[in-house]
Amino acid sequence: MAGIERVREIRRLRARRKKTAKLIARVKAGSMNKDEAIRKLRRLTPGADVVIAREGWA
Secondary structure (H helix, E strand, C coil), X not given: CCCCHXXXXXXXXXXXXXXXXXXXXXXXXXXXXXXXXXHHHHHHCCCHHHHHHHHXXX
């Protein structure tokens, strides 16, 4: 995978934001339970604790 590291970093960040938003939306819609979403968020991003606290899941 070629390219400037900063560009790849930004691409990864945007993908994580998109996936995080989808997980949060699924929990709010009721199609996923919070424990499962928390587990997936922790694997997805190093900032998972911030997101979990912001959503009031912890």
